[in-house]
Amino acid sequence: MTRTHWAAVVAVVLALLFAGAATVASAGGGDSATAATPTADSADxxxxxxxxxxxxxxxxxxxxxRDGTQDDEVRRLAYDIANTQANQRGMMLGWLDLWxxxxxxxxxxxxxxxxGDAKGGHGGHGGTGHQAEDGSLMPGMATKADVERLDKAVGKxxxxxxxxxxxxHHNGGISMAKGCVERCSVDTERDLAAGMVAAQESEVALMVDLLHKRGADARS
Incomplete structure (x- = not known):
């Protein structure tokens, strides 16, 4: 296992440990405590x-x-994304355990x-999805070839x-998060999804600016 993969594993494990206690308090308390537990086929x-x-x-x-460049600005952004999304992932997996x-x-x-969502539902995704390794579609997901190309690249x-x-990837995630805001029944999960939309839209604007500084444009 490479140093990159070890780092990713450690981040996710730490996130799961951190989120475990908070998950029970957030998704199991307040208004959510009186709501029906989500079913396996629910939007939640x-x-x-x-x-x-x-x-x-x-x-x-x-x-x-972070291993492929020494640029402080990009490395700081990458760390923030990894840390935030590892913690959010731990929360969501914790909710599934709780339910x-x-x-x-x-x-x-x-x-x-x-x-049935005309703007991004299953079967279309409005052009935002890539073919995943297992053949399924999910908005914004990079292909195995995309990740391998990134792994080989260095510097700029x-x-x-x-x-x-x-x-x-973020634009796809924003589409999914908006779907949860519209469909999810657990207040805490909807709040998390709304926060994802705001944060990732802000990061997209930053990343577009960083690309322009490097003489490149976002892909359509």
Missing amino acids: AGFARDMAVHHQQAVEMSFIV GLPKVAADSEPMAWMA QAEIEYLQLMIV
Whole structure:
């Protein structure tokens, strides 16, 4: 296992430990305590499962670019993204544990919880999705070839590859988070999703600016 992969694993483990106690207090208390526990095919569970996978790839790509460049600005951004999304991933996996639901739903395709959404539901994704390694579609996900190309890049090229991939990744995540805001029934999860939208939109604007400083543009 490479140093990058070890770092990603450590970040996720720490996030899971950190989020465990907070998860019980947040998703199990307040208004959520009186609400029905989400079912396996609910938007709450679907978003938690799919966004956990989505976040894991962002963490992986962020650690890759931290090893591929010495640029302080990009490395700081990558650290912030990795740290934030590892912690959020831990929270979402913790909610699934709290609800007694599987982290992987073998009988449900990714994004099925957004079915029927003309702006990004399953089967279309409005052009924001890439083919994942397992053949499924999820908005903004980089392909295996994309990640391998990033892993081989160094210096300015690594920065450009990362920023271009992460902008697409964030835009896909924003679409998913907006779907949860509209569909999820657990107040705490909707609040988290709304926070993701605001934070990732801000980071997209920053990454576009960083690309322009490097003479490059975001991918469509």
